[in-house]
Structure formats: structure tokens, C-alpha cells
Amino acid sequence: MLQWSDRSPQQWREFVNQEVCVTARDQQRFEGRVFTVDPVSASVVLVSFLEHECPSVKVILGHAVTDVQILASGTEETERRMKSLFLPDRTQVLSK
Amino acid sequence: SPRFIALCPTTLSSSSSGRADEEEQRLRSDLRERFLRTLLSMTDKQVEFNMHEKVRVRARFGASDIDVLNFQVSDLETPLGVQREALLRSQDVISCSFEL
Amino acid sequence: VSWRSSLPPSERPGERRTSEMKKLYGKDAAKIQGMETAMQLTFDRNCDKKQPKYWPVIPLNL
Numbered sequence: 299m300l301q302w303s304d305r306s307p308q309q310w311r312e313f314v315n316q317e318v319c320v321t322a323r324d325q326q327r328f329e330g331r332v333f334t335v336d337p338v339s340a341s342v343v344l345v346s347f348l349e350h351e352c353p354s355v356k357v358i359l360g361h362a363v364t365d366v367q368i369l370a371s372g373t374e375e376t377e378r379r380m381k382s383l384f385l386p387d388r389t390q391v392l393s394k
Numbered sequence: 395s396p397r398f399i400a401l402c403p404t405t406l407s408s409s410s411s412g413r414a415d416e417e418e419q420r421l422r423s424d425l426r427e428r429f430l431r432t433l434l435s436m437t438d439k440q441v442e443f444n445m446h447e448k449v450r451v452r453a454r455f456g457a458s459d460i461d462v463l464n465f466q467v468s469d470l471e472t473p474l475g476v477q478r479e480a481l482l483r484s485q486d487v488i489s490c491s492f493e494l
Numbered sequence: 495v496s497w498r499s500s501l502p503p504s505e506r507p508g509e510r511r512t513s514e515m516k517k518l519y520g521k522d523a524a525k526i527q528g529m530e531t532a533m534q535l536t537f538d539r540n541c542d543k544k545q546p547k548y549w550p551v552i553p554l555n556l
Contacts, residue, residue: 306418308421314425322488322489323488334425334428334429336426336429337422337429337518338426339429339461341429341462343428343429351493352493353494354492354494355432355436355494356489356490357489357491358488359488383494384432398517398518415520419519419520419521419522423520423521423522423523427525427526430530434533451549457536458533458537459533460530460533460534464537466537467546472550477547477549479544479546479547481546481547483548
């Protein structure tokens with residue numbers, strides 16, 4: 299299997315909006331919904347929505363990722379919700 | 395540049411398949427923009443860094459260089475006390491997490 | 495500070511990089527390049543102003 303960091307944008311895009319389990323070096327596991335995979339560093343950004351709590355974000359550095367397994371598919375609603383977290387109005391510096 | 399060659403082995407060799415290239419560029423832009431927005435949303439947040447050798451530290455996130463090699467942070471809580479200003483090597487880091 | 499040494503060697507930064515960005519990001523190259531430049535500027539400015547030191551001093555991941 300192709301190393302995680304050597305995959306193509308198409309292959310990374312398949313994981314976006316899916317609920318996944320990322321395995322990293324040292325056998326650590328991280329679960330959440332994929333917001334993006336950075337095409338430069340292959341880092342995976344996971345979002346978790348927990349009830350009555352702030353959404354939490356985890357970035358797993360591409361060099362440490364050994365495997366990513368899909369647990370469940372996302373919907374339009376999960377994609378919309380996730381995107382709204384990072385919209386330009388929350389991060390105005392970028393909107394120009 | 396080396397960065398480009400590392401990023402773009404496929405597009406370099408094939409100049410023929412225009413539409414496939416465009417699709418790949420579109421996907422790459424979207425993924426990259428989302429990542430840059432993620433880094434921006436980390437700015438000034440308390441971030442927990444989970445590093446090699448079971449080292450866990452907290453710090454206030456400042457910025458990253460665009461190649462994601464270094465994280466510039468403030469008030470880093472190390473096991474030996476607080477370091478006011480610090481750089482973390484991304485190679486030392488497995489993951490980092492924060493709340494929005 | 496040694497983070498400077500992680501940058502690519504001193505080729506002319508402007509033109510070559512723009513054509514590379516175009517190949518990587520196509521129509522969106524200017525937007526991505528703008529975002530990256532802003533981020534790198536923030537990083538450089540913070541490093542100049544705050545003079546952060548590497549922690550830990552020796553890399554963990556050898």
C-alpha cells in the first residue's frame with residue numbers, strides 16, 4: 299500500500315467528511331471526522347462534535363500517520379457543519 | 395525547488411492530460427486552503443502537543459511556517475517549567491489538539 | 495536562528511515559485527500563494543520579535 303504521505307490529492311479527498319480512525323506511530327489512535335488532508339505535509343485534520351462542548355480539532359502530522367480507516371460516511375449536513383467552523387468570518391485574516 | 399518536486403511528481407512528468415491536471419489542482423487547492431484555515435483558527439489558542447517519547451506539552455499557538463516544519467508558540471508548559479517563547483519541530487510532534 | 499536554514503536555498507524567490515504554484519494549484523494559485531505569504535510573514539515576524547528557542551534543544555525524533 300502506498301505510504302500515506304505519498305498519496306495523491308484524489309486519494310486524500312476520498313477521506314474528507316468521513317469519520318475515520320487514524321493510526322499513528324507508537325500505535326496511537328485518533329478518531330474524528332476528516333476536515334482536510336494538507337497536500338504539503340500530508341497532515342490530517344480531524345473534527346469532533348461533542349454534545350454540550352466546544353468542537354475539538356486534532357491535527358495528526360503527516361510524517362506520523364501510518365494508517366487511516368474509514369468508520370462511517372459523512373452527510374451533506376456534517377460537511378456543512380464542519381465547514382462553518384472554519385469559515386472566513388471566524389478567520390478574517392484570510393478573507394481578502 | 396525541492397519543495398515543488400516533492401509535492402508534484404506527477405504533474406511534472408505529464409503535460410498531456412490537461413483536464414486531469416485541472417481536477418488535481420482543484421482538489422489540491424481545496425485541501426490546502428482548508429488546512430491553512432485550520433492553522434489560522436489555531437492562532438492564539440491553547441494547544442496540546444502530543445510528541446514523541448510520550449512527551450505532552452501545552453502552549454499558546456502563534457504560527458507555523460508554510461512547509462509545516464516549525465510551530466512558533468508562547469508560554470510553553472514544559473516538564474521543567476514555562477518557556478516564554480519557543481519553536482517546536484513538527485518532526486517531534488505526532489499530533490496537536492485544541493478546541494474551537 | 496536555524497529555522498531559516500529550513501528554507502529552500504537562495505534561488506530567486508519570486509518568479510520560479512509563482513510558476514510552481516500555478517502548476518500545483520492552477521486557477522487558485524494566487525489565492526493559495528496569498529494565504530501562504532501572509533502566514534509565512536506572521537511566522538517570520540513572530541520569530542524576529544520573540545526570538546523563540548527550539549524546545550526541546552535536541553530533536554526527539556532521531
